[in-house]
Amino acid sequence: MKRKILLVEDDLSLGETLTERLRKDYDVEWGKTLADAWNLFSKGKDFDLVLLDVGLPDGSGFELAAKIKEVSPVLFLFLTAQADAESRLQGFELGAEEYIPKPFHLKELLIRVKHVLDAHAPVREIALDNCVINFTNMSVKKKSGQIEYPPVTDMKILQLLIDKSPRVLSRDEIMNEIWGVDKNPSVRTIDNTIVRLRQLLGDDGEKYIRSVRGVGYQWATEETP
Numbered sequence: 001m002k003r004k005i006l007l008v009e010d011d012l013s014l015g016e017t018l019t020e021r022l023r024k025d026y027d028v029e030w031g032k033t034l035a036d037a038w039n040l041f042s043k044g045k046d047f048d049l050v051l052l053d054v055g056l057p058d059g060s061g062f063e064l065a066a067k068i069k070e071v072s073p074v075l076f077l078f079l080t081a082q083a084d085a086e087s088r089l090q091g092f093e094l095g096a097e098e099y100i101p102k103p104f105h106l107k108e109l110l111i112r113v114k115h116v117l118d119a120h121a122p123v124r125e126i127a128l129d130n131c132v133i134n135f136t137n138m139s140v141k142k143k144s145g146q147i148e149y150p151p152v153t154d155m156k157i158l159q160l161l162i163d164k165s166p167r168v169l170s171r172d173e174i175m176n177e178i179w180g181v182d183k184n185p186s187v188r189t190i191d192n193t194i195v196r197l198r199q200l201l202g203d204d205g206e207k208y209i210r211s212v213r214g215v216g217y218q219w220a221t222e223e224t225p
Contacts, residue, residue: 002027003048003117008037008064009079010056018051021106022113034059038067047074049117054080054087065094075120077113079104126162130202135159140200150200153178154193161209161219170216190217 004027009015015030022028029047031037034056041047050068054061065076077098078091091099097116100109124135132141138155140148156178161169171190179185194217198205210218 004046005029005113006031006037006040006047006050006074008032008034008050008052008056008061010053017106018109021110022051025114033057034061034064037064041068041072047072048120049075049077049113051077051079051113054078054082054091062090062094065091065096069095075116077116079109128201128208129204131200133158142202148200150196154196154200157190157193158197161217165219165221168212168215168218173216 002025005022007015007018007022007028007030009018009030010032012032015032019028019030029040031040035058037050037052041050050065052061052065056064061078061080065078068074069076076091076094076096077100078096079100079102080087080091081102088099097120098112100112121136126133126135130143133139134141135155138149138152140150142148157174160174160177171187174190175185194209194211198209201208208220210220212218
């Protein structure tokens with residue numbers, strides 16, 4: 001699953017550039033004011049990082065950071081033309097992971113964003129009867145101790161099914177979530193991936209990944225009706 005970033009930037013040109021580039025690797029929402037950003041944040045989307053300009057039309061990005069920090073442990077990375085020591089200290093006191101002065105090189109920003117997110121990536125493991133699925137390093141450890149590294153796309157589909165459980169996901173929904181609406185893998189691509197995932201999970205593969213006729217696929221546990 002893509003990590004989620006809230007971009008708060010009032011400069012339209014910069015905001016469009018950052019949004020377009022970041023969306024190649026992340027799920028990005030863009031707010032142009034404090035009010036926009038708070039509205040996006042309050043919708044309940046679990047953002048992993050807030051990329052936040054300090055100087056905004058309706059107030060300071062520091063105000064928004066303080067407000068969000070009261071309700072969420074989300075990571076912050078400040079972008080600002082205010083590069084004086086006092087401003088940097090204020091940002092770090094609010095828990096900023098990085099403080100990047102404008103103007104900056106786009107590639108440098110992308111590297112810093114990746115480093116921050118990688119450094120705080122949660123270790124996520126799911127233990128089944130005959131294997132342990134690790135979504136941090138995209139591996140599956142078998143009961144024998146053997147570790148397999150399936151194709152990343154296969155693991156992303158498995159993670160999507162688990163995250164959305166007990167919902168049944170259509171093939172179209174899986175394709176849109178994993179490849180995006182602009183890409184068009186075939187339905188057969190999804191079905192072949194499901195076959196590989198079931199084989200990966202061994203004898204219980206079909207128990208965990210159910211086919212729901214006419215709808216799609218579902219991750220099921222013993223509690224799933």
